Amino acid sequence: MTLRKISASEISSHCHEDDAWIVINGTVWDITGFAAKHPGGPKVIADHVGKDGSSMYNDIHGPGLISSYLGPEKQVGVVDDLDKDSLIKEATKEPVIPKPDLKSIVDLSQFEQVAEMALKRRAWSYVSGATEDGVTHDANCEFYRRIFFRPQVLNGAGRVDTSTVFMGKKCAVPFFNAPTSSVKLTHPDGELALARASVAHGVPPCLPTMSSYALSEIVDVMPPSHPFFFQLYMNLDRSEAERTLREARDLGAQAILVTVDLPVMSKRQNRDRRQVQVQQDIETLEKKEEEIPAAGAWSHTPTNIAIDPDLQWKDIEWIRKVTGLPVILKGIQSAVDAKRAFEHGCSGIYISNHGGRALDTAPPAILVLLEIHATCPEILGKIDIMIDGGIRRGSDILKAICLGANVVLIGRPFLYALSYGEAGVNHAFDILKHELETAMALLGISSLDQAHPGLVNTSLLDFMVYRGNKHPWARYPVPRIGGSKL
Ligand code: HEM
Numbered sequence: 175m176t177l178r179k180i181s182a183s184e185i186s187s188h189c190h191e192d193d194a195w196i197v198i199n200g201t202v203w204d205i206t207g208f209a210a211k212h213p214g215g216p217k218v219i220a221d222h223v224g225k226d227g228s229s230m231y232n233d234i235h236g237p238g239l240i241s242s243y244l245g246p247e248k249q250v251g252v253v254d255d256l257d258k259d260s261l262i263k264e265a266t267k268e269p270v271i272p273k274p275d276l277k278s279i280v281d282l283s284q285f286e287q288v289a290e291m292a293l294k295r296r297a298w299s300y301v302s303g304a305t306e307d308g309v310t311h312d313a314n315c316e317f318y319r320r321i322f323f324r325p326q327v328l329n330g331a332g333r334v335d336t337s338t339v340f341m342g343k344k345c346a347v348p349f350f351n352a353p354t355s356s357v358k359l360t361h362p363d364g365e366l367a368l369a370r371a372s373v374a375h376g377v378p379p380c381l382p383t384m385s386s387y388a389l390s391e392i393v394d395v396m397p398p399s400h401p402f403f404f405q406l407y408m409n410l411d412r413s414e415a416e417r418t419l420r421e422a423r424d425l426g427a428q429a430i431l432v433t434v435d436l437p438v439m440s441k442r443q444n445r446d447r448r449q450v451q452v453q454q455d456i457e458t459l460e461k462k463e464e465e466i467p468a469a470g471a472w473s474h475t476p477t478n479i480a481i482d483p484d485l486q487w488k489d490i491e492w493i494r495k496v497t498g499l500p501v502i503l504k505g506i507q508s509a510v511d512a513k514r515a516f517e518h519g520c521s522g523i524y525i526s527n528h529g530g531r532a533l534d535t536a537p538p539a540i541l542v543l544l545e546i547h548a549t550c551p552e553i554l555g556k557i558d559i560m561i562d563g564g565i566r567r568g569s570d571i572l573k574a575i576c577l578g579a580n581v582v583l584i585g586r587p588f589l590y591a592l593s594y595g596e597a598g599v600n601h602a603f604d605i606l607k608h609e610l611e612t613a614m615a616l617l618g619i620s621s622l623d624q625a626h627p628g629l630v631n632t633s634l635l636d637f638m639v640y641r642g643n644k645h646p647w648a649r650y651p652v653p654r655i656g657g658s659k660l
């Protein structure tokens with residue numbers, strides 16, 4: 175179909191809430207009614223109606239997202255050649271910051287250091303940020319360091335096998351990428367690079383609802399029938415949620431990971447959240463106004479319908495019915511909810527606090543796994559267990575597996591590694607695999623089947639493990655002064 179050529183003046187006349195056009199990469203789209211639904215908030219859309227939004231769009235979204243979301247019928251035409259220069263803004267070229275040779279990176283913390291230097295400020299703040307004071311974020315990592323191994327010697331662990339079987343599929347390593355939104359902010363290849371690296375390392379990628387690229391574009395870079403998981407943010411508009419779920423199923427998702435730990439947007443703060451910055455370089459400030467978050471800034475609070483804050487246990491059955499796929503709850507933070515997930519027929523639980531991006535001072539993920547052992551061990555072995563948050567070493571992976579996790583997931587480190595593109599993510603996989611193999615051999619096991627809780631000493635955490643669903647001694651209601659009869 176040949177699209178009609180449209181002049182700049184005609185485009186700019188469609189700049190009203192009930193009659194809104196936008197230009198993305200030369201194509202004119204009718205986006206009437208879309209602003210309120212935009213998961214990134216209405217303002218950016220409202221600011222670009224009747225104009226060219228390509229530069230903003232391309233920073234964060236892949237080329238096919240708009241078409242896959244709105245449908246080709248919303249294309250009204252293409253920008254008239256004569257008007258291209260006046261309407262289409264060239265993307266500003268970013269300075270390239272030199273990075274150390276990839277081969278010189280030997281652990282994941284070095285990727286983080288490089289990312290802090292090399293990523294645009296906006297991307298760095300987005301990826302590294304956590305909720306409020308970052309207590310849970312820091313404790314996620316810290317608690318793995320409080321667990322010690324109990325190595326066993328002379329077990330013949332010269333050759334180790336890191337493979338495992340998860341949900342019926344063989345995986346070459348027991349760690350996957352955690353689902354993360356808007357990956358293109360970190361690198362133009364975004365989720366495409368994460369998916370390709372997952373394929374190269376023999377694991378399923380976890381693809382998010384809020385991806386930069388359309389789901390079909392990501393699936394296209396994988397060999398046919400390569401398994402993947404789909405992470406769902408349940409849209410308040412159930413017909414939209416249904417469309418998303420059916421698309422994921424039809425494209426071959428193995429299971430749906432329903433995110434349940436973020437019913438409302440948390441107060442995200444920058445990593446340097448405690449430092450108030452005084453920006454003295456006015457020129458830089460003006461040039462980078464878009465990029466530099468205000469001192470002490472936190473991210474926007476979406477006021478739209480992309481995430482249903484009232485999601486309930488009964489909705490889980492609906493998701494299973496719509497897709498016919500196994501459902502795993504992502505964001506389990508207590509043994510009580512782990513048990514409830516099991517009773518509601520979930521195939522798995524995904525212990526997570528969103529990498530410290532949901533409720534700050536929620537328990538570090540590994541503590542929740544110990545709580546499950548302490549209070550509902552009967553579900554272990556009957557339900558698959560995924561876990562993420564603060565896993566930075568092959569030895570952390572091994573500790574989680576010794577304690578009963580089937581697989582672990584890695585969030586930020588893969589995004590930091592992505593500052594080198596796909597090669598960086600491949601290198602991060604290789605580092606973790608090598609560290610895991612070494613830790614297994616030194617612990618005295620040659621396959622992950624041999625991992626068990628007896629191989630770790632958790633004494634430094636045991637006193638913190640909750641053993642019920644009540645406070646051990648505080649009572650409620652506490653008599654109020656003035657309210658009690660003396
Ligand atoms: C039509 C299909 C579109 C879809 C499905 C879509 C989806 C999304 C999603 C999922 C996010 C991430 C939200 C988050 O991580 O919190 C986002 C953010 C964003 N989108 Fe879109 N978007 C679309 C169109 C556009 C257009 C046309 C523009 C440009 C004018 C745009 C500009 C942005 C920007 C700048 C953000 C970042 C907002 C922020 O961080 O404050 N999007 N969008």
Ligand SMILES: Cc1cc2nc3c(=O)[nH]c(=O)nc-3n(C[C@H](O)[C@H](O)[C@H](O)COP(=O)(O)O)c2cc1C
Nearest residue numbers: 301352353354355433528529562563564584585586
């Ligand atoms: C930049 C970023 C974006 C994220 N986006 C999502 C998302 O869209 N859906 C989701 O369920 N979790 C999301 N998460 C949480 C991750 O899936 C994961 O739980 C967390 O990153 C694990 O902690 P780690 O970063 O310490 O490994 C995001 C995390 C980060 C860092």
